[in-house]
Amino acid sequence: MAKSDMKPYEERMEKAILALEEEFNTIRVGRANPHVLDKIVVDYYGSPTPLQQVGNITVPEARLLVIQPWDASMIKKIEKAILMSDIGINPTNDGKAIRLVFPELTEEKRKEQSKEVKKRGEAAKVAVRNIRRDGMDAFKKQKKDSDMTEDDLKGLEKEMQDLTDRFIKEIDSRIEKKTKEVMSV
Numbered sequence: 001m002a003k004s005d006m007k008p009y010e011e012r013m014e015k016a017i018l019a020l021e022e023e024f025n026t027i028r029v030g031r032a033n034p035h036v037l038d039k040i041v042v043d044y045y046g047s048p049t050p051l052q053q054v055g056n057i058t059v060p061e062a063r064l065l066v067i068q069p070w071d072a073s074m075i076k077k078i079e080k081a082i083l084m085s086d087i088g089i090n091p092t093n094d095g096k097a098i099r100l101v102f103p104e105l106t107e108e109k110r111k112e113q114s115k116e117v118k119k120r121g122e123a124a125k126v127a128v129r130n131i132r133r134d135g136m137d138a139f140k141k142q143k144k145d146s147d148m149t150e151d152d153l154k155g156l157e158k159e160m161q162d163l164t165d166r167f168i169k170e171i172d173s174r175i176e177k178k179t180k181e182v183m184s185v
Helices: 002-025 072-084 107-144 150-183
Strands: 041-044 047-050 055-061 064-069 098-101
Touching: 002 107, 002 150, 041 072, 064 072, 072 098, 107 150
Parallel strands: none
Antiparallel strands: 041 047, 055 064, 064 098
16 A cells, blocks of 8 residues: 555655755856746736746856847836846846846855755755645544554555655755855855
8 A cells, every 4th residue: 555655745745846946046146047037027018927938048157147138128127127026136238138247145145045045945844844744644544534554554654754854855965055056156
């Protein structure tokens, strides 16, 4: 009975890790990363549209992003959306493209960003633990409904705990890797 029961929980834990990676992509490090723009939405003819869908984003240098809108009339709207976002970079535009120059992060800003990495990592761990709790509750309910024996329940609980430990370890290693990336000059 054991292995197949773990699959849905394992998939949900994998999704928690993918969500964490997406969160990490939006955290600014010392160099240009187009993913910091992932959450920026632009008013495109009345409908909110992700920035990536209104222009071409390139990284010509290590600390420079260039956004070239496909429609030149969108420049002001893109600039406004970037200014209203929380990325903390002032865009400059030359009428054809918008440039985002990423300044070197100060030591203080690096520490702030690494705290943010830890905070988001902790949130992912909480998500994984909640998935474990859901699984344990489901197993206990099956036991209560006489769908499994006490031994089956113990085996599944151990397997669920092992799965949880594996994912928590994976999250810890990703937190450590991202923190190193943020703290490196």
